[in-house]
Amino acid sequence: MTTREFDGVRLERVREFVWEIPREGDMRVPARVLASEALLEQIGDDKTLQQLKNATHLPGMTGQAICMPDGHQGYGFPVGGVGATDADHGCISPGAVGYDINCLPGDTDVRLSFGRRLPLETLRDRFENEEAAVATGEEVLSSDIRLFTESGEKPVYELETATGRQIEATGDHQFETPDGMVRVEDLSPSDTVYTHPFGGLEHEDPEAFTVLSEADFADENPQIRRVLKDRGLLPLRSTDDEFNRLLKIIGFLLGDGSYGGEGQTWFYGDPEELEEIRDDVRAIGFTPSKIYERDRSHDIDGNTFDRTAYSFKTTSRALRRVFVELGVPEGPKVSSGFSTPEYLGQLTDWQRALFYSAYFGAEMNAPAAQHDKTLYCPKVSQTRTVDTEAAGRAFFEDMAAFLDGIGIETNEIEAFETDSNSSEPTVRLRLGIKNGSENLIRFFSRVGYRYHPEKQRQAMVAIQYLRAKEREISRREAIAAEAKALADGGTDVSEIAERFGINDRFVERSVWSGRDSRPRPGGDFPGFDEFRAETDVRPDGAVATKLEAIRDAGTKPVYDIGVTHDAHTFLANGFVVSNCGVRMMKTNLTYADIQGREEELVEALFANVPTGLGGGGVVQGDMDTVEAVLDRGVDWAVEEGWAVPADLEHCEDEGRRPDADPSAVSKKAKDRGKNQLGSLGSGNHFLEVQRVTDIYRDDVADAYGLEPDQIVVLIHCGSRGLGHQTCTDYLRRIEKRHGDLLATLPDKELAAAPAGSELAEEYYGAMCACINFAWVNRQLVMHRTRQVFERVFDRSWESMEMDLLYDVAHNIAKKETHTVGVDPQGRPVGGGEAADGEDRELFVHRKGATRAFPAGHPEVPAAYRDVGQPIIIPGSMGAGSYVLRGGEESMNLTFGSTAHGAGRLMSRTQAKQEFWGETVQEELREQEHVYVKAQSGATVAEEAPGVYKDVDEVVRVSDALGIGDRVARTYPVCNIKG
Incomplete structure (x- = not known):
């Protein structure tokens, strides 16, 4: 038997393209990686395999935890991961679905091991060799940094404490308080946060000797x-x-x-x-x-x-x-x-x-x-x-x-x-x-x-005291200067004292007697012993500190790091701080109809389809609109004239999850979503006009309405800030309420709610509502695209047969019925390959994976039931994409799932070091005749063709295993990005 090992994780080759991490220790099931030798080398190059192994510890995990050929490192659960948990006795995990990353400006000081500090941005090139200081509540420890993220420009806020300490962060970044982690957006002046006054010294590389x-x-x-x-x-x-x-x-x-x-x-x-x-x-x-x-x-x-x-x-x-x-x-x-x-x-x-x-x-x-x-x-x-x-x-x-x-x-x-x-x-x-x-x-x-932790704790209190004392002295200095100016203008001493709430003697000395030194703190300012007795200092030296102000600080490039320690905090400027889907539309246009008009088309799409971070969408909704979208999905879009009934017939679940519960989505999430309805967002989200270059299965392509040289449009985006906020909300709630379950898991990012619990039911309802929102979001982008094509080509979208081929979600956990084996106690233990199994309802978590139901499955839309569900696999801007159909083996091997794209090979940070956005645009245009338009050159660099795995190899594995069969290949004509 062939075996491979990556960073201590051992895999055994089961058969071609199937590698297994054997069950050991507290693993509930084995894990499997579906990959060729070349893809396995890339998958094994980061923390994907360890994250996959960790996922097997989730309660109720059934069969195997599975990594698709496009798998890569995520937070908690790998992107490209699939895991099924028993819906009665297992759990549901927001971390296995996906969530957002919070950010800080690049000049934020991060405290590192050995009392060093460095600006956050400078960790870009060295984070893998560094350890960050983690405040656990009991002590400050050092932890490996596992991720460095760079998220472009975002609005940031400046927080200032009563002792003058300052930090800037995005609204969704979390700060530790006596009541747990709280987002900036949920903090107010006079709230209490934990700061760690020890900052250490700026890092220098030692002279080697x-x-x-x-x-x-x-x-x-x-x-x-x-x-x-x-x-x-x-x-x-x-x-x-x-x-x-x-x-x-x-x-x-x-x-x-x-x-x-x-x-x-x-x-x-x-x-x-x-x-x-x-x-x-x-x-x-x-x-x-x-x-x-x-x-x-x-x-x-x-x-x-x-x-x-x-x-x-x-x-x-x-x-x-x-x-x-x-x-x-x-x-x-x-x-x-x-x-x-x-x-x-x-x-x-x-x-x-x-x-x-x-x-x-x-x-x-x-x-x-x-x-x-x-x-x-x-x-x-x-x-x-x-x-x-x-x-x-x-x-x-x-x-x-x-x-x-x-x-x-x-x-x-x-x-x-x-x-x-x-x-x-x-x-x-x-x-x-x-x-x-x-x-x-x-x-x-x-x-x-x-x-000497006790001396160090006393030193932290002393820093807070001395800073508070200095602010008080500075305040009294300012009063003294203003008092003298007022007295020179004829204002009476008693009136000045009353105005500033200060005693007459202080004003008299300020106005007439003069001072040889700075004023002393007032009589009501506490002494050090009194201050120390009233100050909450934790065993790790963090001090509870009142916020004095929270201010808008403009828009700045922002970054974040992720640490391996379970506390998942790090020290930034002394504060204790703590992270989609796709549809394809057909047309009856051919590549010849587009040639010569690519630039006109890409400019029109970019001008009319909202892209980038922040707000702005096709629909400027109010709260009632958001509630209706969360509840009714694409049905709402049909009612409002943004969709036609045929769109419902060619969408997963007909564009509506009946289990959706809008009341389970927080007001903050809804506020974030109401101005983003009908927008691409940023990162790897895009709208791409493509031409069909290859057909592999004529009968299936005919059923899908695809033929060579045809123009299609691929739309990749999700639920925007609403979905990210919802996932973050439930992660924090689950961590607090189900800490006993969390303590049994190897990674806090896998935080899960037990099946049947109140939080599990609430999260499932909220997640289904977010899916409805994502379907509507893509529907609105598609409708706007139809309108752009009408103006550019001067004919109706109906005459161009701009019909939806299919829409499928990527980040989702759905209740589905699958055949599984059982142990003598009746608990699910086998996968789809287990003999003599029985049907069980499972939560199938697909994080960056696509549902791939085969022909005959009752949940495949009627139009495609005879040939199998369409699967859309986006590639890079220079490599093209694929249309697959659900393979016959998908239910046996992967709980009806396959890959969702090419899968990242290179981090966004590394991509921007390797590629120059404008150069990528020029080369694509001149060499590949692909026209790209984006908010910035950095966005293009992050999504350059060399950043992704070989989509041909990913699809080859899927096709060979029979989990997703090749139907057609497409190639970009023009592309817009956020």
């Missing part, structure tokens, strides 16, 4: 070298993640660590901080001990008290030698003469911050109030013998120089003679951070206290 080599261990036992080599620590390079972790450990050991016997290294601290260090020890390949606790009695100046001491140790001689080589002395620190490790000067600022912040976590005092509204200067100190005082001063001088280089001022180094029990006189050296508000904010937010 070897920190430790085998030569540094030449005198050691060869076993030590082998241990270090096996763990990737020898050689140790400045660019290694292990080195970054070691920088933190070394910084801590110089404060609160020591060596013991038999290769022991001891770490002392509170359990919470020790757990973080243990995580890093494990990450570099070693096993830490458990955390020990010991009750100890202390007597200081006659005061006796008991305290529990906590510690853990490592016992690797090899690891201890690494610590020594990196600068942690083996003798007593007070007399060892250690100073700054030489290699530190060659490192980036963010790497040096790892070292110093861990030292500060061990040695520096936590933020505390010196006076009511003034904080102490944070300090670190060391005791040195007189002989090693110079080394200690050098250590602090290097520290001060580093801090100064990143904008943090320090006080002069202080020295104090100490009483000591040692045989040598000692000196206490001390270095402090200047305690001006802005300086402290820079220190706490750029460096802070690593390995």
Whole structure:
């Protein structure tokens, strides 16, 4: 048996074009990939296979989870994925249907691992090699970034908190609040959001050099070298993640660590901080001990008290030698003469911050109030013998120089003679951070206290306090300046005080006495201890903060990332933030009728069919219109004169889902949809005039009304913002209500509602209503296209026989009856291939897949029942498209499904790097005689022919397996895009 493996996912070849991921662990069913060798290589190049494997965990999953030949990575469930769940005992998953991606402007700072930050846009070329900081509620962790998306220009809003922190985001982007994730559009000033004030330092690529080599261990036992080599620590390079972790450990050991016997290294601290260090020890390949606790009695100046001491140790001689080589002395620190490790000067600022912040976590005092509204200067100190005082001063001088280089001022180094029990006189050296508000904010937010979560939490509160204090002082400064101007104009002091709600004494000092310094906060401004007691700070350091303003910020290019961690959050500008169908119309025109008029036609279509992001449609509807469309589908369009009865007869489900429940669709979704009814949207949505180039099955083509050289029109679009909003709404509701089910799934993006639950019923009704909306949307675009053809060719659309061939949905979960096998308990376990099966009602999830019912199936429209349901497979602008018919094997292999297009091969970001839109347009026009019109060159680049898989190969697999049989091939004449 032939096997293949991609990123740890193993596949076995069942037969030609059929690959199976065997059932293992908690998988409920196996998974299958339908692909040729060439397509499998492309499918295995991203997270598609892992997502497919994850989908098998959905409750009630039946048969196999299936990936079509056009499959590629999506959110949660792969695009091109099909999965059937039992409608009585399974679930329905919005994530397995599809949803939208939320966005932030490109200059938004994203916090990364190791205390770094980068503007979001710059992650485009490096996201696969980066880890983002994820706030879980309990801690801040690092998570791989799995996706980077670029969504063109969108309207954005600026949010500002009461402490002056700002961020811009699209209206549908979600921010974490004490009540969960909330969209910007649902937030109001005075609402509370979580911010994480620590920002870290701008990322710089480290200078590559070897920190430790085998030569540094030449005198050691060869076993030590082998241990270090096996763990990737020898050689140790400045660019290694292990080195970054070691920088933190070394910084801590110089404060609160020591060596013991038999290769022991001891770490002392509170359990919470020790757990973080243990995580890093494990990450570099070693096993830490458990955390020990010991009750100890202390007597200081006659005061006796008991305290529990906590510690853990490592016992690797090899690891201890690494610590020594990196600068942690083996003798007593007070007399060892250690100073700054030489290699530190060659490192980036963010790497040096790892070292110093861990030292500060061990040695520096936590933020505390010196006076009511003034904080102490944070300090670190060391005791040195007189002989090693110079080394200690050098250590602090290097520290001060580093801090100064990143904008943090320090006080002069202080020295104090100490009483000591040692045989040598000692000196206490001390270095402090200047305690001006802005300086402290820079220190706490750029460096802070690593390995000491409690100190770091207090630092987050201190940042919030100092920012609030600065805003209050700035407000009083502005009042003072305005008060002086009013007094100079003759306004009485008491009247000025009343106008600003401030005391007379403040106004008098502002007007007459003058000030040598900035005003102090008012008497009603809280002290630090009061502020700290009233501030909600989470274990991960996120602080609850009031919003002060939400403003329109214009239209900007926007981006987003997706992380692998289940929390699905990341830190952006310090905020905790958290992602169709097709129809074909025939004509009796031939390619000869179009030639010479392509440019006229494409310009007319572009001018009359709304495209692009945002609002604008053929119909400017009100809420009653949207309600009627959601309820009645294309029946509404017939009633309003936008369709004819024959359109119903050639549409899936006759253009109406009777299970639709408009009341289950939120007002926000309806508001988004009412101005988009009859529009293409953006991305891969398009309207394309095509000519039929090949016929493969004459009898079926005749039944479909297709012949060589005929002109047809392909329309690809969906339910626009209404559908995206609906899916997002239900994902969030399901995550909250069915968190117990979510906890059993390997990916939060698969969030599902149990079959029969209230939310499952509501979501199904809402989704069916969205399908109705999508059918009407495409119907209106088709009707407008008919009108454009009438004007361009000066004849009626009826005389040009512009009739609907078929309309089929792509992103959908439908209740359908299929034959499945059952286990002894009567639960569905087999697929369509199972012998002696029985009919079961299933939720068949098709995400970027097409229904493909064969001849004779009762749900195929009467006009096509004898030959099978039409299937429309769009290709790229330079490769053409296909018309297929439902194959005889589709019910056995794929729950009556096949591919829905060529499938992306390249991300939109990569496409824009590889292709130039104007060049693509020119080459298509000059070489292929294809005329393309779009909102921007970037849109054309994103959809360039080289961006997609080989549609010929996708269709070849479908045809060979008998799930979708080739009928005809078409080729573009002209194309419009959003």
